[in-house]
Amino acid sequence: MSVGKQIKLLVGDNPFHGISHLSQERTRNRGIALVNVEYFTNLLEIALRNGADGFMFSVSDVTLSILEALCKKRIVADFETYAIVPYAYEYVRLATQAGGLLGLGKKVIKDIILSGNVNAAILGTKGLLHTDITAFLETYLLYEISRIKTSIGRPLKLNSILLHEVITEIALSLDLNWLITDYISFMRRLNISPGFETRNFAYLVRKFKEWKIDFNGLTIAAPFNKIGFQMNPSREECEKALLEVDGANIIGMSILAAGYFKPIETISYLGKLPNLNGVVVGVSKEQHARETFNLLNKYLKSR
Amino acid sequence: MKVGIIGLGKMGLLHSCILHTLPNVEVVAVCDKSMIIRRFFKKLFKNAVITDDFTKMACLNLDAIYVTTPIPSHYPILKEIYSKGIACNVFVEKTLTSSFSDSEKLCSLVKNIGGVNMVGYMKRYCVTFRKAKELLEQKIIGDITSFSAGAFSSDFVEVAATAKEPLARGGVLKDLGSHVIDLALWFFGDCFVDDAVIESVTAPGCEDVAYFRVKTRNGVSGDFAVSWCKKGYRMPEFVLSIHGNKGVIDVNDDKVSLALNNGTSRYWYRHDLSDNVEFLIGASEYYREDHAFIASIQNGSAASPSFFESLNVDYLIEQVKKKARYQ
Numbered sequence: 214m215s216v217g218k219q220i221k222l223l224v225g226d227n228p229f230h231g232i233s234h235l236s237q238e239r240t241r242n243r244g245i246a247l248v249n250v251e252y253f254t255n256l257l258e259i260a261l262r263n264g265a266d267g268f269m270f271s272v273s274d275v276t277l278s279i280l281e282a283l284c285k286k287r288i289v290a291d292f293e294t295y296a297i298v299p300y301a302y303e304y305v306r307l308a309t310q311a312g313g314l315l316g317l318g319k320k321v322i323k324d325i326i327l328s329g330n331v332n333a334a335i336l337g338t339k340g341l342l343h344t345d346i347t348a349f350l351e352t353y354l355l356y357e358i359s360r361i362k363t364s365i366g367r368p369l370k371l372n373s374i375l376l377h378e379v380i381t382e383i384a385l386s387l388d389l390n391w392l393i394t395d396y397i398s399f400m401r402r403l404n405i406s407p408g409f410e411t412r413n414f415a416y417l418v419r420k421f422k423e424w425k426i427d428f429n430g431l432t433i434a435a436p437f438n439k440i441g442f443q444m445n446p447s448r449e450e451c452e453k454a455l456l457e458v459d460g461a462n463i464i465g466m467s468i469l470a471a472g473y474f475k476p477i478e479t480i481s482y483l484g485k486l487p488n489l490n491g492v493v494v495g496v497s498k499e500q501h502a503r504e505t506f507n508l509l510n511k512y513l514k515s516r
Numbered sequence: 517m518k519v520g521i522i523g524l525g526k527m528g529l530l531h532s533c534i535l536h537t538l539p540n541v542e543v544v545a546v547c548d549k550s551m552i553i554r555r556f557f558k559k560l561f562k563n564a565v566i567t568d569d570f571t572k573m574a575c576l577n578l579d580a581i582y583v584t585t586p587i588p589s590h591y592p593i594l595k596e597i598y599s600k601g602i603a604c605n606v607f608v609e610k611t612l613t614s615s616f617s618d619s620e621k622l623c624s625l626v627k628n629i630g631g632v633n634m635v636g637y638m639k640r641y642c643v644t645f646r647k648a649k650e651l652l653e654q655k656i657i658g659d660i661t662s663f664s665a666g667a668f669s670s671d672f673v674e675v676a677a678t679a680k681e682p683l684a685r686g687g688v689l690k691d692l693g694s695h696v697i698d699l700a701l702w703f704f705g706d707c708f709v710d711d712a713v714i715e716s717v718t719a720p721g722c723e724d725v726a727y728f729r730v731k732t733r734n735g736v737s738g739d740f741a742v743s744w745c746k747k748g749y750r751m752p753e754f755v756l757s758i759h760g761n762k763g764v765i766d767v768n769d770d771k772v773s774l775a776l777n778n779g780t781s782r783y784w785y786r787h788d789l790s791d792n793v794e795f796l797i798g799a800s801e802y803y804r805e806d807h808a809f810i811a812s813i814q815n816g817s818a819a820s821p822s823f824f825e826s827l828n829v830d831y832l833i834e835q836v837k838k839k840a841r842y843q
Contacts, residue, residue, distance in 0.1 A: 230750075231750055237751060237753060237768075237770060238753075238768065344552070344558075346556065346559050346560075382795075382797040383533055383797070386537050387532070387536055387560055412796045413796055440787055444792065446793065446794045470787055471787075473785065
């Protein structure tokens with residue numbers, strides 16, 4: 214990390230959804246999969262008061278309720294928001310129950326129409342008639358942006374919308390450079406940083422370079438931790454790729470390797486990484502929120 | 517290597533993505549019955565043949581074919597693939613077919629034709645279960661005395677009683693239970709059913725929960741519990757607890773724990789077991805599975821689990837259904 218650079222500290226939402234990449238059993242035993250918006254709003258507020266700059270979240274009813282509750286309280290003056298779409302887990306669950314991808318598609322279209330977002334509905338109809346994937350993506354993004362803005366209810370900075378890793382990885386693997394390019398142009402027109410969540414950071418950097426995509430202004434969230442957890446194909450390859458992305462806003466995920474490390478154990482590793490502009494960490498307890506962000510604030514942000 | 521995919525649901529898309537990242541592999545043909553799905557996939561696979569009739573793939577000289585359609589269609593599709601010579605190297609998502617007798621007929625056919633074949637029991641490629649297998653082979657816990665196995669998900673926890681999907685997916689034993697049955701057969705060898713109970717929860721006639729007791733050839737007893745209506749399982753989970761005369765191994769998708777009678781204990785998370793892959797989508801085991809299948813074709817070696825190994829899963833499921841008390 215270059216000295217003097219402002220490192221953003223973001224609160225992640227995995228614990229709010231009952232997700233643990235270390236052990237699902239542990240999450241069940243804790244019982245935090247039970248949704249409690251008030252509890253999570255309080256956690257987010259504590260993190261923001263202790264040095265966090267913003268919130269990175271998957272757009273779901275739970276996270277939007279948390280945002281709405283926090284904004285209504287008006288206790289925290291301002292913070293940054295990074296939204297990940299779609300909330301893949303919910304869509305996979307819907308696909309499972311609704312009869313596969315086709316059933317899922319019908320459900321999404323119905324939700325968009327019922328949302329009353331006229332622009333999105335028109336664009337979506339065009340997409341449906343012409344099976345135009347870009348039009349569908351744009352429709353869906355407009356729909357999610359309007360959901361976020363409705364929940365926030367006041368001008369709050371939506372720094373970036375990141376495509377969920379499932380979409381990013383599909384686009385990368387199938388060489389859908391046109392989809393990535395169209396998405397970037399669309400988000401830039403909306404004055405929001407185009408973002409990508411990925412667990413194949415080195416592959417993404419290689420493909421984007423091959424497709425001559427300008428990294429300037431892009432937001433990329435990818436795992437960075439000292440044991441290389443989910444850093445595919447290897448920690449070394451991801452670190453090497455990090456040297457090649459000047460101008461992008463790189464956010465380190467899984468910095469504690471999903472709870473494998475304590476925050477203090479990761480500081481020295483993160484401190485050595487160049488081109489890392491921020492980190493995102495999930496917290497599940499008040500003390501955890503206070504200590505983690507105090508520590509990261511002290512050792513990372515003030516570098 | 518030219519590959520075709522039949523069935524463009526979640527699994528068809530997942531395998532297509534992985535195959536596309538493998539060196540020297542190209543998805544050249546895809547088949548789906550839905551016109552809307554075909555129209556969308558035409559945009560994603562610009563250079564591939566898109567069809568609603570997989571027999572048209574016969575002229576493409578395919579090196580391999582993936583069948584990722586719903587289970588009831590596996591047998592007629594696989595039979596056609598082999599009899600029409602569409603491809604001789606075949607991957608099919610689990611289970612092999614929807615009945616033991618169909619699987620048996622298919623295996624007889626394949627025995628004469630040859631080629632590499634594989635069934636998508638990807639949990640064998642999960643690093644934690646592989647570690648457990650390694651520990652068992654090293655006889656770290658001595659002779660196995662008993663085991664318990666579970667497969668759980670919350671897929672149909674809050675589903676209306678009229679929902680068709682639980683029925684359409686062919687029941688919890690094939691959909692979810694087959695993975696943990698395959699793991700048990702891989703770990704312990706052949707199993708024979710002693711007793712079984714199958715429960716309907718989502719709707720009358722649906723097979724939603726199953727409990728059954730088995731014995732291995734060595735007389736080791738094992739208890740299975742399978743449910744897709746269990747609360748708290750955000751993702752499907754598979755778990756085995758294996759007791760030996762020198763200790764216990766507990767393993768699930770995330771972790772392997774070893775506790776020896778002499779007081780020694782150790783555990784390994786995925787983090788500790790070299791879980792990285794060249795390209796991650798879904799879970800790392802999917803990449804390893806596809807890589808192994810393609811490598812087997814290139815090397816001319818057998819893939820695992822083959823159709824013949826997977827036949828045993830279908831046999832056990834059939835035995836459970838025959839012996840079950842329905843509630």
